[in-house]
Amino acid sequence: MRPDDLTIRPLAQDDEHDWRRLWTAYLDFYKTRVPEEVYRTTFARLLSGDPWEFNGLVAEQGGKLVGLAHYLFHRTCWKLENVCYLQDLFCDPERRGRGIGRSLIEAVYAEADKHGAPGVWWLTQEHNYMGRMLYDKVGVKTPFIRYSRHE
Amino acid sequence: MRPDDLTIRPLAQDDEHDWRRLWTAYLDFYKTRVPEEVYRTTFARLLSGDPWEFNGLVAEQGGKLVGLAHYLFHRTCWKLENVCYLQDLFCDPERRGRGIGRSLIEAVYAEADKHGAPGVWWLTQEHNYMGRMLYDKVGVKTPFIRYSRHE
Amino acid sequence: MRPDDLTIRPLAQDDEHDWRRLWTAYLDFYKTRVPEEVYRTTFARLLSGDPWEFNGLVAEQGGKLVGLAHYLFHRTCWKLENVCYLQDLFCDPERRGRGIGRSLIEAVYAEADKHGAPGVWWLTQEHNYMGRMLYDKVGVKTPFIRYSRHE
Amino acid sequence: MRPDDLTIRPLAQDDEHDWRRLWTAYLDFYKTRVPEEVYRTTFARLLSGDPWEFNGLVAEQGGKLVGLAHYLFHRTCWKLENVCYLQDLFCDPERRGRGIGRSLIEAVYAEADKHGAPGVWWLTQEHNYMGRMLYDKVGVKTPFIRYSRHE
Numbered sequence: 001m002r003p004d005d006l007t008i009r010p011l012a013q014d015d016e017h018d019w020r021r022l023w024t025a026y027l028d029f030y031k032t033r034v035p036e037e038v039y040r041t042t043f044a045r046l047l048s049g050d051p052w053e054f055n056g057l058v059a060e061q062g063g064k065l066v067g068l069a070h071y072l073f074h075r076t077c078w079k080l081e082n083v084c085y086l087q088d089l090f091c092d093p094e095r096r097g098r099g100i101g102r103s104l105i106e107a108v109y110a111e112a113d114k115h116g117a118p119g120v121w122w123l124t125q126e127h128n129y130m131g132r133m134l135y136d137k138v139g140v141k142t143p144f145i146r147y148s149r150h151e
Numbered sequence: 152m153r154p155d156d157l158t159i160r161p162l163a164q165d166d167e168h169d170w171r172r173l174w175t176a177y178l179d180f181y182k183t184r185v186p187e188e189v190y191r192t193t194f195a196r197l198l199s200g201d202p203w204e205f206n207g208l209v210a211e212q213g214g215k216l217v218g219l220a221h222y223l224f225h226r227t228c229w230k231l232e233n234v235c236y237l238q239d240l241f242c243d244p245e246r247r248g249r250g251i252g253r254s255l256i257e258a259v260y261a262e263a264d265k266h267g268a269p270g271v272w273w274l275t276q277e278h279n280y281m282g283r284m285l286y287d288k289v290g291v292k293t294p295f296i297r298y299s300r301h302e
Numbered sequence: 303m304r305p306d307d308l309t310i311r312p313l314a315q316d317d318e319h320d321w322r323r324l325w326t327a328y329l330d331f332y333k334t335r336v337p338e339e340v341y342r343t344t345f346a347r348l349l350s351g352d353p354w355e356f357n358g359l360v361a362e363q364g365g366k367l368v369g370l371a372h373y374l375f376h377r378t379c380w381k382l383e384n385v386c387y388l389q390d391l392f393c394d395p396e397r398r399g400r401g402i403g404r405s406l407i408e409a410v411y412a413e414a415d416k417h418g419a420p421g422v423w424w425l426t427q428e429h430n431y432m433g434r435m436l437y438d439k440v441g442v443k444t445p446f447i448r449y450s451r452h453e
Numbered sequence: 454m455r456p457d458d459l460t461i462r463p464l465a466q467d468d469e470h471d472w473r474r475l476w477t478a479y480l481d482f483y484k485t486r487v488p489e490e491v492y493r494t495t496f497a498r499l500l501s502g503d504p505w506e507f508n509g510l511v512a513e514q515g516g517k518l519v520g521l522a523h524y525l526f527h528r529t530c531w532k533l534e535n536v537c538y539l540q541d542l543f544c545d546p547e548r549r550g551r552g553i554g555r556s557l558i559e560a561v562y563a564e565a566d567k568h569g570a571p572g573v574w575w576l577t578q579e580h581n582y583m584g585r586m587l588y589d590k591v592g593v594k595t596p597f598i599r600y601s602r603h604e
Contacts, residue, residue: 027229032229034229034230037231038228038229038230038231041231042228042229045226045228046228052203052225052226053226054226054228070228072225072226074203074223074225074236075196075203075204075205075223076238077189077193077196077197077205077221077238077239078178078183078185078189078193079185079189080188080189080192085225087227087228087229088228109300112300118300118302119299119300119302120299120300121297121298121299121300122297122298122299123295123296123297123298124295124296124298125294125295125296126294126295126296126428127294127434127438127443129431129432129434129435130431132429132431133431135298136429138300139298139299139300139301140298140299140300140301141296141297141298141429142296142297142298142299143276143277143278144274144275144276144277144296144297145274145275145276145277145292145293145295145296145297146272146273146274146292146293146295146296146297147272147273147274147275147286147290147291147292147293148270148271148272148273148290148291148293149260149263149269149270149271149272149289149290149291150290150291151269151270277579278585278589278594280582280583280585280586281582283580283582284582287580292580329531334531336531336532339533340530340531340532340533343533344530344531347528347530348530354505354527354528355528356528356530372530374527374528376505376525376527376538377498377505377506377507377525378540379491379495379498379499379507379523379540379541380480380485380487380491380495381487381491382490382491382494387527389529389530389531390530411602414602420602420604421601421602421604422601422602423599423600423601423602424599424600424601425597425598425599425600426597426598426600427596427597427598428596428597428598429596437600440602441600441601441602441603442600442601442602442603443598443599443600444598444599444600444601445578445579445580446576446577446578446579446598446599447576447577447578447579447594447595447597447598447599448574448575448576448594448595448597448598448599449574449575449576449577449588449592449593449594449595450572450573450574450575450592450593450595451562451565451571451572451573451574451591451592451593452592452593453571453572
């Protein structure tokens with residue numbers, strides 16, 4: 001159940017400052033950083049409205065941004081309709097356990113339905129226990145694991 | 152090392168018959184089927200040349216199609232350049248162990264380099280032992296596992 | 303750090319009532335039950351002092367049993383000394399996060415050292431997130447997974 | 454089906470030379486070594502007939518030892534009867550795929566039945582694909598993973 005004072009809405013131009021703060025905290029979780037140019041480009045792409053670009057949702061509570069989600073519609077060979085890839089999901093650690101992450105995922109599900117692309121998937125590290133406690137409730141673990149080219 | 156008589160080349164209009172045979176065998180491996188409309192649409196998308204559609208490579212040996220790969224370039228929030236998602240990879244089971252799968256993956260790597268999107272990733276089932284024997288050689292297992300929305 | 307008012311001590315004859323309560327709650331966690339004869343036999347074995355039987359430790363707080371650990375020394379082909387298998391570990395769910403589980407594991411480590419069998423291992427379900435948060439701190443995940451005969 | 458010329462029998466005193474060769478190859482697989490004293494002690498324990506020591510089975514083909522299995526009966530808190538832990542299983546790599554590993558496991562199952570301890574379990578590395586292809590046929594993967602004390 002979404003908390004009363006929580007709003008999930010599309011990312012907007014004015015959110016840039018807060019969005020940078022939240023996304024940096026998210027990247028910290030993965031012990032990574034991105035250069036300034038990636039912040040600038042990704043923010044612009046999120047707001048572009050282009051159907052092949054990532055979209056952004058933010059969670060607002062008490063006039064403050066407390067969470068974000070970045071999702072992309074992309075082709076799949078197995079279906080006519082697109083599927084939705086949820087790449088980034090973040091919730092202010094001080095507000096964990098209050099339904100923000102779940103509300104963001106459910107809002108992505110609603111967007112996916114609206115776009116006729118009900119399939120939604122995401123990746124998480126096997127040892128992301130806090131995340132998986134939520135994911136087991138709102139989704140289902142598949143037997144698929146990710147490989148990548150050596151970098 | 153690519154076998155001498157093996158050619159990897161882009162999927163072409165004339166391959167439809169053989170492509171259907173190989174892709175059906177691939178879908179059988181995953182114990183799934185897709186309707187005729189998906190065959191038709193996916194084949195057309197693979198040949199469309201649209202940068203947001205899947206691309207196809209096929210392996211040819213002795214005048215016969217013996218393998219295929221479907222890959223997609225898509226955005227990532229973490230980088231300026233796109234990344235390459237290898238969704239489908241298949242090699243005729245009677246010709247396993249002769250370098251066809253590896254040659255297809257390496258050809259996808261080359262395409263990714265050519266498109267300025269060197270990052271390549273794919274998903275496989277944890278228990279796909281035959282596949283993973285190859286993937287451990289040409290790539291690296293990550294700690295990421297896939298979740299999806301309940302269907 | 304062990305909480306001030308927490309005592310870890312060997313299971314004793316007088317603990318039977320409380321031990322049954324805690325072990326039942328533990329078995330509930332694994333959605334299993336055992337017949338009365340197993341309660342009786344296991345409790346007797348835990349107190350037998352026989353070197354090939356399981357040993358029991360309990361956690362006591364405020365005059366109440368709040369946790370238990372069952373561990374066994376057994377041979378290994380790879381070493382001269384025995385190793386220690388921690389089969390059952392349980393902490394009253396209402397007192398989670400206060401160091402009881404960790405104190406029990408550390409007490410098992412100390413017993414293992416005392417017996418000249420410093421190697422200690424245990425199994426846990428991949429999705430036991432709460433347990434694994436603790437285990438990642440006091441031990442290390444290995445790449446080993448458990449197979450068993452069909453039952 | 455056990456190959457015609459394959460015999461599975463208990464390890465015997467005269468097998469020491471061949472047993473050392475096979476066990477060394479097995480330990481090589483795990484990139485480990487054990488000192489001479491462990492070879493001597495483990496071999497003696499395997500032949501001791503003591504119910505709390507490991508037992509050995511060997512596979513013989515054409516007058517040659519081609520495989521081994523080391524298994525232990527031990528207590529479990531959850532049952533009256535013991536369970537059987539299969540620690541070491543090895544088959545000469547040049548004879549893989551001919552039913553030697555499977556015959557050894559089935560012989561361990563038969564020993565477990567004979568001892569009234571039908572439950573048999575073993576551990577394997579998640580990436581032991583060759584082993585797991587066999588284990589998925591003769592047994593079942595459980596969700597349990599192994600943790601151990603830092604060494």
